[in-house]
Amino acid sequence: MQTAAGYITDVSYLPGFYPNMAPVLLRYAATLNRIAPPSAERVRYLELGCGLGRVFTTLAAADPRGEFVGVDVNPHHTAIAERDIAAGGLTNARAVTADFANLPHDLGQFSFIALHGVYSWVAEEVRSQILAVVERHLAPGGLLLVSYNAMPGWAHLQPIRGILRQYAVLRQGDSLQRIRDALAYLVYIRDKHARYFTDNPRAAAYVDSIKSLDARYLAHEYLNDHWTSFYFADVAGTMGRVGLDYVGSLPVHTNFWDLCVLPEFQELFRTTSNRLVTEAHKDFCANTAFRWDLYSRQPTPLATVEERLARADDLCFGLGNPDQRLPHTANLGIVTSTTTGALYETLLDILRGGGRPLSAILSDRALAGVAPAAVAQAVDAGVATGLFEVTNHPLPAAGTVPDAPLKVVLPFNRALLAADILAGRPIALASTLSGTATPISDLDAAFIHELTHGGRAGMVERMDRRLNESGRGIERDRNPVTDPAERTELLTQAADAVCATLVPQLVRKGILAAAE
Ligand SMILES: C[S@@+](CC[C@H](N)C(=O)[O-])C[C@H]1O[C@@H](n2cnc3c(N)ncnc32)[C@H](O)[C@@H]1O
Structure with missing residues (x-):
């Protein structure tokens, strides 16, 4: 190595x-x-x-x-x-x-x-x-x-790294070969009920979660000399x-x-x-x-809402999903949180009109009489639970998708879609409005590529061809679908979902727009 x-x-x-x-x-x-x-x-x-x-x-x-x-x-x-x-x-x-x-x-x-x-x-x-x-x-x-x-969190899993690395060091070949060999050994001793795994059932289960990961990721995660x-x-x-x-x-x-x-x-x-x-x-x-x-x-503290507005009111808040209704439930790992109540209904009504900075939310007449600190706290908790999102510029209200051919606006996104299509991992499309990127699955990325290159008509047939050529299968309930009629049905459903849900979201973020 x-x-x-x-x-x-x-x-x-x-x-x-x-x-x-x-x-x-x-x-x-x-x-x-x-x-x-x-x-x-x-x-x-x-x-x-x-x-x-x-x-x-x-x-x-x-x-x-x-x-x-x-x-x-x-x-x-x-x-x-x-x-x-x-x-x-x-x-x-x-x-x-x-x-x-x-x-x-x-x-x-x-x-x-x-x-x-x-x-x-x-x-x-x-x-x-x-x-x-x-x-x-x-x-x-x-x-x-x-x-x-x-x-x-790593305490009970740390020995897995030890097993993988110690075994890999003894093997021949490059890091990819070594990690594959080491993983096969790990699975073998787990399946044969090596005492470490029977004594540590969560470590035994963890082996399943890494079995299908990309070997390049596993090599970088586990084969370095240092890992703390x-x-x-x-x-x-x-x-x-x-x-x-x-x-x-x-x-x-x-x-x-x-x-x-x-x-x-x-x-x-x-x-x-x-x-x-x-x-x-x-x-x-x-x-x-x-x-x-x-x-x-040398951080500068922001003691009050006024100080926050003076230093950070260029951050904009909008609805993660413009069709959002309450109650909103978020599973945050350990805690499941449900958001509801009059203050949030009002915030949702305000933000359905499009994203805006905190000062504009605070000065909305519908919130007259509510303490600014309480509003700011509710907005922040809404971001934490995924109800609201934070962007560099205000995102528009949910709009209609232009009834015209669509294009991918940024050359960077166009290049990504062309180069990384059906690569088996998500692609994140940059948005200058949001100041960040929206990750989409590689299958959705291929639909967006087809939509913006050949239009909606014939999109399913083109996707079917593309998938066949690339050897990328499609699955229903984790089982590969080979029957041509079933494939077409699945691809039609997926294309409809992309056009109904994903495309409006990408248009709102300025990632897609009407082609001139
Ligand atoms: C696990 S990868 C993470 C890459 C990237 N940040 C990501 O999350 O996709 C760690 C990266 O750190 C780089 N790296 C390790 N030691 C370094 C060093 N001493 N100086 C510069 N880069 C280093 C490696 O080459 C590798 O690309």
């Missing part, structure tokens, strides 16, 4: 987009935690360990005002990011091939630095290099997003030593303790304000296995 400070370089990673990394959400998470976010006017965003670059390139397409830089030590990764930058015609993104200890000195300061899938998988010395980069390049008031494997799961307090302590304060976490609901832990564990949050204590409590009560944490250098 070739390594860069113990990190594998002989197998390329997979492309992926993670909505938690979008500046619009990072700014919102800061605001929610009463910290002034960096300005949205000219975002400077540095992604460390960007892999194939799908995050920073998609974000660059979604925010032409900003400047986005991705760094990775693996030249195969940065070459793919460069290819996507060129194909999408992006002039505000660049990929840098370098390890964290040797970044170009002229990178300047960034309002956002983000690293996903890196911190737990590198050597301690590399983590120190990352911190040095953050110290040098994070602007005052800037935000750092760091994700990592967390304790105690951290307690929140350890990471917060390390960040504190370089002057970074914990701000909050993503996804948004993890900032609300009543949405993370069951009622019997909530008393501590009412009586303790020390985040080191409450976050640890949350992680134990929820058995957290992965965290996305936000840190800031």
Whole structure:
């Protein structure tokens, strides 16, 4: 295995987009935690360990005002990011091939630095290099997003990594071959009831959840020399030593303790304000296995709603689904939350008219007499439960889809749809209105490609041909469908659903528009 400070370089990673990394959400998470976010006017965003670059390139397409830089030590990764930058015609993104200890000195300061899938998988010395980069390049008031494997969620699974890695080291071949061999061994000893698995039934079940994952992902997850799961307090302590304060976490609901832990564990949050204590409590009560944490250098507190409006009123709130009705139920893992009541009915009525900033919501006559803090709190809880979404610009009200041929507006999205079609993984389509991207399945992406190239008539037949040519099967209830009539029926239903639900959503976000 070739390594860069113990990190594998002989197998390329997979492309992926993670909505938690979008500046619009990072700014919102800061605001929610009463910290002034960096300005949205000219975002400077540095992604460390960007892999194939799908995050920073998609974000660059979604925010032409900003400047986005991705760094990775693996030249195969940065070459793919460069290819996507060129194909999408992006002039505000660049990929840098370098390890964290040797970044170009002229990178300047960034309002956002983000690293996903890196911190737990590198050597301690590399983590120190990352911190040095953050110290040098994070602007005052800037935000750092760091994700990592967390304790105690990994406690009972940690030996799986040990088994996979120890077996893989003994095998021949590249990292892909080694991880496949190691996985086969893992399944074998689990199926033969090795005592570790009978003593740890959840670890036995976990084997099923990784069996079907892409071997490239598994190689990067399990075969590096270093692999550490951290307690929140350890990471917060390390960040504190370089002057970074914990701000909050993503996804948004993890900032609300009543949405993370069951009622019997909530008393501590009412009586303790020390985040080191409450976050640890949350992680134990929820058995957290992965965290996305936000840190800031020299954060400015936002004590009141007025201060929030002064610093962050460019964030817009809209309905996630324009047809939304109450009650709204969200399953958030540990907690299932149901939203209902007069205040939310009023908010839904207001936002059915289209997205708007908090100040416009507060000044709506329908909310006269309701305390601004209560409205802001309800809006935030609505975002946490997926009722509302946060965007860079106001999304229009639910409109009708133009009765004309449709086009994919951004060249970046067109290039993605053409290159990544039916690749077996979701594709995230950038929206300049929302400032982030909407992930859709590869099958839906192929429908959108067909719709925008050949129109609605004959779309099902063209999809059928495309699927046959690519060898990509379709399934009903997880069983492959081979009967031609049944295939046509399924594809017709899928095409109708895409046109009825997905297309209006993409039009509203400005991802699709009438072709001139
Ligand atoms: C698991 S991948 C995550 C990629 C991407 N962030 C994602 O989530 O799709 C970790 C990435 O960090 C890069 N990396 C590891 N050590 C590095 C180092 N010392 N300097 C720069 N990049 C490094 C690897 O090449 C790899 O692309």
